[in-house]
Amino acid sequence: MKTIFYFILFITSVANAQYSIKGTMSPKIVSDWVILYKVEGTKQVFVSNTTIKIDSMTISGKKKAISRFEFTLKPEAKPGAYRISYRTEGEGFLDFFFNKENISFIFNPDYPDQTVSFSKSSENKLYKEYSAAISKAQSKLDSIQIAAVQNPKADLKTAYQKAYKKVNTIQNKYVEVSKEKYIAPIIKASVQSNSTDILTSVDAYLFNIKNTFFNKLDFSNKTLLNSSFLTDRIVSYVFYINYSDDNRTQQRLYKESIETVLSKIKNQTYKRDIIEFLIVQFEAYKNLEIIDYLFENKYNKLPEALQSAKFKAEKKALFASEVGRTAPDFSWKENGKTLKLSTLNDAEKYVLVFWSTTCSHCMREMPLLHTYLKNKKNIKVIAFALEDDAFVWENYSKTNLNGWHNVLGLNKWENETAKAYQIFSTPSYFVLDKNKKIVAKPYDIDEVKEYLEKK
Structure with missing residues (x-):
């Protein structure tokens, strides 16, 4: 009997050691799944997923439909920053902290950070309370400082x-209260480095913000490294604190801010992650100058073991056909000779168009383009046809597209040149200068004409 008793006691204690994360979304959302991640610096690591259950709740005297979900974490689950993601399209996530305790919360899925309320979790309740208090006090201080500048x-x-x-x-109060909590380093790092005396000039105010921005941040602290906290601060510093309306000045500020950020990171793996993260951020702006700067001056100088050949190849391919790049090279047979894009020298400008005889838009636009450029001797067309076979193309191009450089690209969308140029639809236009640098990517024939007439 004793053996059975101890076995039952053991099973019960193990079950009790598990932790639950319960969430309620009000109003309900149109989604079936919620995914749980652990945030580790710039990355999120999959932990689990669960289904959403539709329920009802009385809110302000009215019954409303809500979405509920629950995760169970094992006893060995590591403390840290976690994230739930609840939408497949658009933003839909909420971050919180886990430190060996049950967590329950409710929030509006359209405004998660602003509306989340924790009914269980001493860590998250304290951090939410701190955030509200320090934000209110800091806003008051900022309003007085701005008034003094004005x-x-x-x-x-x-x-x-x-x-x-x-x-x-x-x-000081919350630093003391949070001493034994997981969130202690985050609370300690959250406060701004305010000037001890009021500043009365814009330059002095901005100088203080910029030069004290990282004073409270410990880039070696594991709690900070394994959360989105440092990443968010880096984004603020690079993209918002260092800002100019002048493009040339902005590029310089980007480089200076990147230098400042990376000089503070000693952990080489985290530095690699931040460089990759920044490259991805600059993708959204198609800022090739800064992407090149990050690769040439930062990423390629990391220890080789930390560099990802796959990451570099993917980014190189992604931007190979952007404005400002030298057009990816290719060759073809023409009148018994082998020609290469890079060595063509029969025009001042080139219109490279990817088209197909199976594309109705192409069959309408190719004759129009041919007529428009017929007497423009300083502009040559390179018509790259994406086809499954050569029969129709050979007859059509010889009859209708004479005077052009006509190139056959078999395997259509799987053609290697089409992949290099990121071609997903036809017709796709590129305007090249005499050195084969991409100077424009017109959307259609009207934009081709508009660009060439301006130039």
């Missing part, structure tokens, strides 16, 4: 000192 003659020193003291009092 009106340097205003007597705001006393008000500033009072607000400054309030911020420090709140910060």
Whole structure:
């Protein structure tokens, strides 16, 4: 009997050691799944997924449809920053902290950070309370500081000192209260480095923000490294703190801010992750100058073991056909000779068009393009036909596209040149200068004409 008793006791204790994460979304969402990730720096690592159940709840005296979900974490689950993702399209995620405790929360899925409320979890309740208190106090201090910049003659020193003291009092209180908590390093790092005295000039104010931005951040702290906290601060510094309306100045500021950020990171793996993260961020802007700068001056200088050949190849291919790049080279047979794009020298400009005899838009636009460029001797067309076979193309191009460089690309969408140029539809146009640098990517024949007429 004793053996059975101890066995039951053991099973019960193991079951009790598991942790639950319960979430409620109000209003309900049109989705079947919620995914749980562990945030590790710039990456999110899959933990589990679960189904969403539709339920109802009385809110403000009215019954409303809600979405519920629940995860169970094993006893060995590591403390850290976690993320739930609940939409397949558009943003839909919420971050929280786990430190060996059950967690329950409710939030509006359209405004997760602003509306989340924790009914269980001492860590998250404390952090939410701290965030609200410090944000309110900091906003008050900032409003006084901005007023002083706008009106340097205003007597705001006393008000500033009072607000400054309030911020420090709140910060010190929560640093003390959170000492034994997982979130302690995050609370310690969250406060701004405010000037001890009120500043009355814009330059002094901006200088202080920029030069004290990382004062409270410990780039070697594992809790900070394994959360989105540092990444979010880096994004703010690179893209918002260092800003200019002038494009040339902005490019310089990007490089300077990147230098500042990376100089503070000693952990080489995390540095690699941040460089990759920044490259991906600059993809959205198609900022090839900064992407090249990051690869040439930062990524390629990391230890070889940390560099990813796959990552470099993917990014190189992704931007190979962007404006500003030298067009990817290819060769073809023409009148018994082998020609290469890179060595053509029979025009000042080239229109490279990917088309197909099976494309109705192409069959309409090719004759129009041929007529338009017929007497423009300084512009040559390279018509790259994506075909499954050569029969129709041979007859059509000889009859209708004479005077052009006509290239046959078999295997259609799987053609290697088409892949190099990221061709997903036809016709696709590129305008090249005499050195085969891509100078424009017109959407259609009207934009081709518009560009060439301007130039």
